Amino acid sequence: MEAKYCKESRVIRTSRVFPNDVNNHNTLFGGRLMSDVDQVASISAARHSRRECVTASTDSVDFLYPIRTTDSVCFESYVTWTGTSSMEVFVKIIAEDLKSGERKIAATALLTFVALDQHKRPTYVPQVIPETEEEKKLHETAPERARTRKERKQKSKQLAAFLTTNYPCIM
Numbered sequence: 001m002e003a004k005y006c007k008e009s010r011v012i013r014t015s016r017v018f019p020n021d022v023n024n025h026n027t028l029f030g031g032r033l034m035s036d037v038d039q040v041a042s043i044s045a046a047r048h049s050r051r052e053c054v055t056a057s058t059d060s061v062d063f064l065y066p067i068r069t070t071d072s073v074c075f076e077s078y079v080t081w082t083g084t085s086s087m088e089v090f091v092k093i094i095a096e097d098l099k100s101g102e103r104k105i106a107a108t109a110l111l112t113f114v115a116l117d118q119h120k121r122p123t124y125v126p127q128v129i130p131e132t133e134e135e136k137k138l139h140e141t142a143p144e145r146a147r148t149r150k151e152r153k154q155k156s157k158q159l160a161a162f163l164t165t166n167y168p169c170i171m
Helices: 030-049 133-162
Strands: 011-016 052-063 071-082 086-097 103-116
Touching: 011 030, 030 052, 030 071, 030 086, 030 103, 052 086, 052 133, 071 133, 086 133
Parallel strands: none
Antiparallel strands: 011 071, 052 103, 071 086, 086 103
């Protein structure tokens, strides 16, 4: 497989924020944003690999500014780095005040997806070629995030070994 440019996996989705999308602070529900992030990121992963993909981890979702009902919200995602079968996907969330036109980065997210073959086993994915300064910075810093991700997963497995599956209450 040949390497692919980040732009080949780019997904851009813009939508309005409606009253049923907000919490009691009249800002976008964090869970709604996270669902939208996973959706656009999964499309980027599928575009890059042209395979079925599964979310392996949501490495981070950083909420930087509240998103209000007077805003539109734009999700931009693309594959920034790959391992053998895994892909790191960056999602930039931009809020735009529809009256003033002011735009700001409201949140950022990094997720990892794994491409699957026809037997539902991890399969090879193409490498990534960054072009813009943003893409280059994310690509250059990805190996350190991959190491951190691997360490965190190992710690999660160790913790899971101590957890119980017993019912939390007496029946």
